[in-house]
Amino acid sequence: MNLTISGHHIDVTPAIREYVQNKLERVKRHFDHLIDVSVILSVDNLTEKEKRQKAEINLRMSGKTVFVESVAQDLYAAIDTLIDKLDRQVMKHKDKVQNHNHETIKHLAESENPASAA
Template sequence: MNLNITGRHVEVTPAIRDYVSTKLDRVIRHFDNVTSVAVILSVEKLQQKAEVTLHVRGKDIFVESEDTDLYAAIDAMTDKLDRQVQKYKQKQADHNHEALKHQAPPEA
Protein backbone atom coordinates (compact mmCIF):
# COMPACT_ATOMS: atom_id res chain seq x y z
CA MET A 1 0.00 0.00 0.00
CA ASN A 2 1.24 3.45 -0.95
CA LEU A 3 0.54 6.23 1.60
CA ASN A 4 0.93 9.85 0.48
CA ILE A 5 0.38 12.67 3.02
CA THR A 6 0.35 16.25 1.71
CA GLY A 7 -0.01 19.50 3.61
CA ARG A 8 -1.52 22.67 2.14
CA HIS A 9 -0.60 25.75 4.18
CA VAL A 10 0.44 23.42 6.99
CA GLU A 11 3.69 21.58 7.63
CA VAL A 12 3.29 17.83 7.98
CA THR A 13 5.38 17.05 11.04
CA PRO A 14 6.49 13.52 11.91
CA ALA A 15 3.95 13.52 14.78
CA ILE A 16 1.08 14.32 12.40
CA ARG A 17 2.38 11.76 9.89
CA ASP A 18 2.50 9.04 12.58
CA TYR A 19 -0.97 9.99 13.86
CA VAL A 20 -2.51 9.79 10.37
CA SER A 21 -0.79 6.50 9.53
CA THR A 22 -1.88 4.82 12.79
CA LYS A 23 -5.47 6.01 12.29
CA LEU A 24 -5.50 4.77 8.69
CA ASP A 25 -3.98 1.41 9.69
CA ARG A 26 -7.08 0.81 11.81
CA VAL A 27 -9.31 1.40 8.77
CA ILE A 28 -7.18 -0.48 6.25
CA ARG A 29 -7.04 -3.49 8.56
CA HIS A 30 -10.71 -4.10 7.65
CA PHE A 31 -9.99 -4.21 3.93
CA ASP A 32 -7.00 -5.80 2.23
CA ASN A 33 -7.54 -4.64 -1.38
CA VAL A 34 -6.22 -1.09 -0.82
CA THR A 35 -3.70 -0.05 -3.48
CA SER A 36 -2.95 3.51 -2.38
CA VAL A 37 -4.07 6.22 0.02
CA ALA A 38 -3.73 9.97 -0.56
CA VAL A 39 -4.25 12.28 2.43
CA ILE A 40 -4.43 16.07 2.12
CA LEU A 41 -4.29 18.22 5.26
CA SER A 42 -5.07 21.90 4.79
CA VAL A 43 -5.78 25.09 6.73
CA GLU A 44 -8.28 27.67 5.51
CA LYS A 45 -8.61 30.63 7.90
CA LEU A 46 -9.74 29.02 11.19
CA GLN A 47 -10.89 25.70 9.75
CA GLN A 48 -8.61 22.66 9.62
CA LYS A 49 -9.51 20.26 6.81
CA ALA A 50 -8.55 16.63 6.29
CA GLU A 51 -9.27 14.78 3.04
CA VAL A 52 -8.49 11.22 2.04
CA THR A 53 -8.84 9.28 -1.19
CA LEU A 54 -8.62 5.52 -0.78
CA HIS A 55 -7.94 3.61 -4.00
CA VAL A 56 -9.29 0.07 -4.05
CA ARG A 57 -9.74 -2.27 -6.97
CA GLY A 58 -12.65 -0.90 -9.00
CA LYS A 59 -13.45 2.16 -6.87
CA ASP A 60 -12.06 5.28 -5.23
CA ILE A 61 -13.46 6.23 -1.82
CA PHE A 62 -13.23 9.95 -0.97
CA VAL A 63 -13.92 11.44 2.47
CA GLU A 64 -13.36 14.93 3.86
CA SER A 65 -13.81 16.47 7.29
CA GLU A 66 -13.44 19.95 8.79
CA ASP A 67 -12.91 21.07 12.37
CA THR A 68 -11.17 23.80 14.33
CA ASP A 69 -8.59 21.23 15.53
CA LEU A 70 -6.54 19.26 12.99
CA TYR A 71 -6.45 16.11 15.12
CA ALA A 72 -10.24 16.21 15.55
CA ALA A 73 -10.62 16.61 11.79
CA ILE A 74 -8.37 13.57 11.24
CA ASP A 75 -10.41 11.55 13.78
CA ALA A 76 -13.70 12.48 12.08
CA MET A 77 -12.21 11.70 8.67
CA THR A 78 -11.07 8.22 9.72
CA ASP A 79 -14.45 7.48 11.32
CA LYS A 80 -16.24 8.44 8.10
CA LEU A 81 -13.75 6.44 6.05
CA ASP A 82 -14.25 3.40 8.27
CA ARG A 83 -18.02 3.53 7.69
CA GLN A 84 -17.52 3.94 3.92
CA VAL A 85 -15.09 1.00 3.74
CA GLN A 86 -17.42 -1.26 5.73
CA LYS A 87 -20.34 -0.24 3.51
CA TYR A 88 -18.32 -0.99 0.36
CA LYS A 89 -17.12 -4.29 1.78
CA GLN A 90 -20.71 -5.32 2.67
CA LYS A 91 -21.88 -4.34 -0.81
CA GLN A 92 -19.15 -6.51 -2.35
CA ALA A 93 -20.09 -9.46 -0.10
CA ASP A 94 -23.80 -9.11 -0.95
CA HIS A 95 -22.95 -8.96 -4.64
CA ASN A 96 -20.92 -12.16 -4.39
CA HIS A 97 -23.76 -13.96 -2.58
CA GLU A 98 -26.24 -12.87 -5.27
CA ALA A 99 -23.94 -14.23 -7.98
CA LEU A 100 -23.71 -17.58 -6.20
CA LYS A 101 -27.45 -17.68 -5.65
CA HIS A 102 -28.19 -17.23 -9.38
CA GLN A 103 -25.83 -20.00 -10.51
CA ALA A 104 -27.41 -23.25 -11.65
CA PRO A 105 -27.08 -26.07 -9.11
CA PRO A 106 -24.59 -28.78 -10.10
CA GLU A 107 -26.15 -31.74 -11.82
CA ALA A 108 -25.58 -35.13 -10.29
Protein backbone atom coordinates (compact mmCIF):
# COMPACT_ATOMS: atom_id res chain seq x y z
CA MET A 1 0.00 0.00 0.00
CA ASN A 2 1.35 3.40 -1.02
CA LEU A 3 0.50 6.15 1.46
CA THR A 4 0.83 9.82 0.51
CA ILE A 5 0.05 12.54 3.04
CA SER A 6 0.23 16.12 1.81
CA GLY A 7 -0.85 19.49 3.13
CA HIS A 8 -2.20 22.63 1.49
CA HIS A 9 -1.52 25.81 3.45
CA ILE A 10 -0.42 23.64 6.36
CA ASP A 11 2.77 21.88 7.40
CA VAL A 12 2.31 18.16 7.93
CA THR A 13 4.13 17.49 11.18
CA PRO A 14 5.36 14.03 12.19
CA ALA A 15 2.65 13.95 14.87
CA ILE A 16 -0.11 14.51 12.30
CA ARG A 17 1.47 11.97 9.96
CA GLU A 18 1.61 9.34 12.72
CA TYR A 19 -1.98 10.12 13.77
CA VAL A 20 -3.26 9.54 10.22
CA GLN A 21 -1.25 6.32 9.90
CA ASN A 22 -2.63 4.99 13.20
CA LYS A 23 -6.19 5.80 12.14
CA LEU A 24 -5.71 4.09 8.76
CA GLU A 25 -4.76 0.88 10.57
CA ARG A 26 -8.45 0.51 11.45
CA VAL A 27 -9.41 0.56 7.78
CA LYS A 28 -6.61 -1.85 6.84
CA ARG A 29 -7.80 -4.22 9.57
CA HIS A 30 -11.21 -4.49 7.87
CA PHE A 31 -10.03 -4.62 4.27
CA ASP A 32 -6.40 -5.17 3.36
CA HIS A 33 -6.60 -5.08 -0.45
CA LEU A 34 -5.65 -1.39 -0.60
CA ILE A 35 -3.48 -0.25 -3.50
CA ASP A 36 -2.97 3.47 -2.97
CA VAL A 37 -4.02 5.97 -0.31
CA SER A 38 -3.70 9.72 -0.80
CA VAL A 39 -4.53 12.04 2.12
CA ILE A 40 -4.77 15.81 1.66
CA LEU A 41 -4.99 18.05 4.72
CA SER A 42 -5.80 21.72 4.17
CA VAL A 43 -6.87 24.94 5.80
CA ASP A 44 -9.58 26.85 3.94
CA ASN A 45 -10.21 30.56 4.24
CA LEU A 46 -13.96 30.31 4.60
CA THR A 47 -16.27 32.93 6.02
CA GLU A 48 -17.40 30.36 8.57
CA LYS A 49 -14.78 30.43 11.29
CA GLU A 50 -16.02 27.15 12.76
CA LYS A 51 -15.15 24.91 9.85
CA ARG A 52 -11.80 25.75 8.38
CA GLN A 53 -9.85 22.50 8.68
CA LYS A 54 -10.43 20.09 5.81
CA ALA A 55 -9.28 16.50 5.35
CA GLU A 56 -9.70 14.52 2.11
CA ILE A 57 -8.76 10.99 1.23
CA ASN A 58 -8.65 9.20 -2.09
CA LEU A 59 -8.37 5.45 -1.60
CA ARG A 60 -7.81 3.03 -4.48
CA MET A 61 -8.55 -0.62 -3.90
CA SER A 62 -9.05 -3.53 -6.21
CA GLY A 63 -12.11 -2.70 -8.28
CA LYS A 64 -13.06 0.65 -6.76
CA THR A 65 -11.87 4.14 -5.89
CA VAL A 66 -13.31 5.82 -2.80
CA PHE A 67 -13.19 9.58 -2.17
CA VAL A 68 -14.16 11.00 1.23
CA GLU A 69 -13.85 14.50 2.65
CA SER A 70 -14.50 16.00 6.05
CA VAL A 71 -14.54 19.56 7.38
CA ALA A 72 -14.28 20.56 11.05
CA GLN A 73 -12.95 23.23 13.35
CA ASP A 74 -10.07 21.05 14.54
CA LEU A 75 -7.82 19.10 12.18
CA TYR A 76 -7.81 16.03 14.41
CA ALA A 77 -11.62 16.06 14.53
CA ALA A 78 -11.72 16.31 10.74
CA ILE A 79 -9.39 13.30 10.48
CA ASP A 80 -11.55 11.32 12.94
CA THR A 81 -14.77 11.92 11.01
CA LEU A 82 -12.93 11.26 7.76
CA ILE A 83 -11.78 7.84 8.95
CA ASP A 84 -15.28 7.03 10.27
CA LYS A 85 -16.82 7.81 6.86
CA LEU A 86 -14.08 5.90 5.05
CA ASP A 87 -14.48 2.87 7.30
CA ARG A 88 -18.22 2.74 6.58
CA GLN A 89 -17.65 2.91 2.83
CA VAL A 90 -14.92 0.27 2.89
CA MET A 91 -17.09 -2.08 4.96
CA LYS A 92 -19.98 -1.52 2.53
CA HIS A 93 -17.71 -2.35 -0.42
CA LYS A 94 -16.40 -5.45 1.37
CA ASP A 95 -19.95 -6.65 2.06
CA LYS A 96 -20.92 -6.14 -1.57
CA VAL A 97 -17.91 -8.08 -2.80
CA GLN A 98 -18.48 -10.94 -0.38
CA ASN A 99 -22.26 -11.12 -0.81
CA HIS A 100 -22.04 -10.99 -4.59
CA ASN A 101 -20.05 -14.20 -4.75
CA HIS A 102 -22.25 -16.03 -2.24
CA GLU A 103 -25.55 -14.97 -3.83
CA THR A 104 -24.72 -16.66 -7.11
CA ILE A 105 -24.13 -19.96 -5.32
CA LYS A 106 -27.41 -19.56 -3.40
CA HIS A 107 -29.40 -18.83 -6.56
CA LEU A 108 -27.91 -21.84 -8.33
CA ALA A 109 -28.80 -24.12 -5.42
CA GLU A 110 -32.37 -22.75 -5.22
CA SER A 111 -32.97 -23.13 -8.93
CA GLU A 112 -31.84 -26.79 -8.84
CA ASN A 113 -34.10 -27.73 -5.90
CA PRO A 114 -37.52 -26.97 -7.52
CA ALA A 115 -36.52 -28.80 -10.71
CA SER A 116 -35.51 -31.94 -8.84
CA ALA A 117 -38.61 -31.89 -6.59
CA ALA A 118 -41.08 -31.68 -9.49
